[in-house]
Amino acid sequence: MSSFISRTIAPQIAARLTGEPRKIVILYGQRQVGKTTIAKHILGQLGSKRVLQVNADFNPHAEVFGSRDLEKLRLFVGGYDYLFIDEAQRIPDIGINLKILHDNFPLLRILVTGSSSLDLANRIHEPLTGRTWTLRLHPFSAEELVGQTSALDYHGRMEEWLLFGAYPGVLELQNQADKATFLSELTHAYLYKDVLELGGIRQSGKLRDLLRLLAFQIGSEVSFNELGRQLGLDTVTVQRYVDLLEKAFVIKTVGGFSRNLRKEIAKKQKIYFQDLGVRNALIERFAPLPMRDDAGVLWENFLFMERSKFLDNHQKRVGQFFWRLQTGAEIDYVEEYEGDIAAFEFKFGNKTAKAPPTWTESYPNGSFQTINKDNWMPFVLGEPQKT
Numbered sequence: 208m209s210s211f212i213s214r215t216i217a218p219q220i221a222a223r224l225t226g227e228p229r230k231i232v233i234l235y236g237q238r239q240v241g242k243t244t245i246a247k248h249i250l251g252q253l254g255s256k257r258v259l260q261v262n263a264d265f266n267p268h269a270e271v272f273g274s275r276d277l278e279k280l281r282l283f284v285g286g287y288d289y290l291f292i293d294e295a296q297r298i299p300d301i302g303i304n305l306k307i308l309h310d311n312f313p314l315l316r317i318l319v320t321g322s323s324s325l326d327l328a329n330r331i332h333e334p335l336t337g338r339t340w341t342l343r344l345h346p347f348s349a350e351e352l353v354g355q356t357s358a359l360d361y362h363g364r365m366e367e368w369l370l371f372g373a374y375p376g377v378l379e380l381q382n383q384a385d386k387a388t389f390l391s392e393l394t395h396a397y398l399y400k401d402v403l404e405l406g407g408i409r410q411s412g413k414l415r416d417l418l419r420l421l422a423f424q425i426g427s428e429v430s431f432n433e434l435g436r437q438l439g440l441d442t443v444t445v446q447r448y449v450d451l452l453e454k455a456f457v458i459k460t461v462g463g464f465s466r467n468l469r470k471e472i473a474k475k476q477k478i479y480f481q482d483l484g485v486r487n488a489l490i491e492r493f494a495p496l497p498m499r500d501d502a503g504v505l506w507e508n509f510l511f512m513e514r515s516k517f518l519d520n521h522q523k524r525v526g527q528f529f530w531r532l533q534t535g536a537e538i539d540y541v542e543e544y545e546g547d548i549a550a551f552e553f554k555f556g557n558k559t560a561k562a563p564p565t566w567t568e569s570y571p572n573g574s575f576q577t578i579n580k581d582n583w584m585p586f587v588l589g590e591p592q593k594t
Contacts, residue, residue: 215350217245217249220234220246221252224249229313230309232340234342236345237455237456237482240374245344247260250289257289259283259284261291263295268298277307280308287315290316290318292318292320294321295331296321296323296330305335306335322401323454345516346372347378348516353588374482374484376393390484406455408451417440417452420438421434422480425480427477428476459511459512463528464528464543506555507553514540527541538550538562540552549573550574554578555579
């Protein structure tokens with residue numbers, strides 16, 4: 208596999224960066240998903256334009272771009288057409304300084320990356336209201352990897368995606384042992400550090416225990432009260448930790464779908480991991496699928512996240528839910544878009560399912576489809592065929 212794989216979101220980043228109205232482009236994403244690579248690729252296609260690249264880890268750069276001093280900033284950016292600040296959350300008062308740059312240099316185009324939305328958002332959103340375009344970069348999506356090789360190749364490597372995920376660094380490695388080592392190091396070096404430091408959390412052991420509990424509950428409804436009892440934490444603290452983990456792009460929460468029918472459960476949440484390689488590293492399980500008892504939930508997590516990547520990469524604003532009644536009738540995944548409702552049941556084998564009668568009665572105009580090992584590719588690559 209070549210060193211550069213085209214990213215679906217790249218044309219959107221380029222269009223926002225070069226088009227009108229002029230706004231600061233902010234690219235969020237987990238560490239190691241390729242934000243710097245895609246940014247440099249886009250900036251490298253600007254021809255004769257002058258580009259200033261700022262490394263937030265370099266103290267002189269951080270000092271200047273955290274100074275709130277217009278004249279210092281002018282000395283740095285004067286004469287440049289574009290400014291790229293990588294991992295901008297490391298610069299103090301970055302939001303106010305970006306506001307100064309945006310308002311005082313009307314010809315300067317600015318691209319900013321950040322690996323943790325909870326920190327970067329807290330520092331920039333308020334001072335930059337109305338001045339930003341915000342985009343999100345995921346680990347590689349099915350669409351991107353199919354574009355690099357073929358649908359047949361991607362389909363044939365399905366077990367690899369379920370076990371090791373799709374981080375760029377994982378794809379560069381050839382054997383399973385190296386992939387597992389990379390993911391373990393990534394998880395311990397960055398995941399805990401980001402959430403603990405940026406969230407101001409001191410109980411690192413509790414956070415690790417919470418992540419492991421969540422890793423064993425993917426695809427299931429979670430009870431914050433029960434998690435709190437198991438961890439010795441109050442419910443509010445568990446909710447805060449879960450919120451921080453979502454803002455740090457470790458997990459993704461999904462709420463229950465309801466049109467206010469009395470028996471529908473809407474308050475509970477399901478939790479999925481943004482990358483299955485990280486999930487499996489947390490519980491130190493990379494055994495082949497035939498030897499696992501969690502293949503079904505890995506499959507559900509995989510389908511949900513690949514669908515989420517597709518929707519996000521194409522800027523499709525679609526509501527994502529699960530559905531369950533107090534009687535136990537349930538559907539794995541529901542999408543709502545401009546009043547249209549589509550329901551999907553995920554099956555790891557090639558079996559099909561029927562919509563629960565209560566679903567059909569309650570939503571006669573909604574569609575229903577089983578996504579299994581025979582028809583999953585269209586679902587993760589785009590709009591599925593209605594059946």
